[in-house]
Amino acid sequence: MAKSANPDPSEWVAQYGDYLFRYAMLRLRDRSTAEDLVQETFLAALKDRGSFSGNSSESTWLVGILKHKIMDHFRHQAREAPLENGDLREQPDPSAFDGSGHWTSGPTDWGGNPADLYREKKFLDQLTKCLAGLSPNHANAFTLREIEGEDTGEICKVLNVTETNLWVILHRARMQLRRCLETHWFNKSTEEGS
């Protein structure tokens, strides 16, 4: 029944609720915002049932609606919290380089090539914490680029910044995130031998 061209709303929450919620959580990292957007997605889908063509699966259709809601959320956040000077300050981590631009203490060796990290729940938790430590503009830019896989032109529109500013923002976001993961994950796990 769910695969027919007549979506059956009574089944939606049971069938797609978790999936949509996880999709939203990965991008928003905030439970109540994710819940709200999933709810809005279902409501919009209900209102607009006629637009479901049956050419794509129901889940693809719903994710498409959710994705729009998430983009709107980022747009709204960018308007509410415009770039501050700190967002573009050249150096996110002033102690990383000396006066002539050389590393004061360079990146440490993370050991081996931990290729399957994404399967580890604890790593995901740490990544989430590190992303939460970035300013909203940095975290959202990183999310749009690396999680959503948008190109920079599109991200500039959503966040309402110039391309040059976006490069600075992404640089800062990556540098801070790398530092945070090094401190709280890679160095920690070698020290504790876990």
Added chain:
Amino acid sequence: MLSCKDVTQLISESMDTSLPIGKRIGVWLHLLMCKFCARYERQLLLIRETVRGLVGAEETAGGTLWEPLSEGAKERIRKSLGNP
């Protein structure tokens, strides 16, 4: 000569756009000589790859890393759908 500070910015930029040839050569030469910047680049790429793996795993395998939608929220959403 590019400094490490310049090169870290350019490494990030090269992940979003294609650098002009002069800068690309400058970065390449620097990375040949600088262990820290080479490591920095590898680590940024590892983070990118890990995040992509995470997205792929969540979306294809139905995701088990995040908690599901809570029963309370499900109930609330069901009700809102019943009385739109």
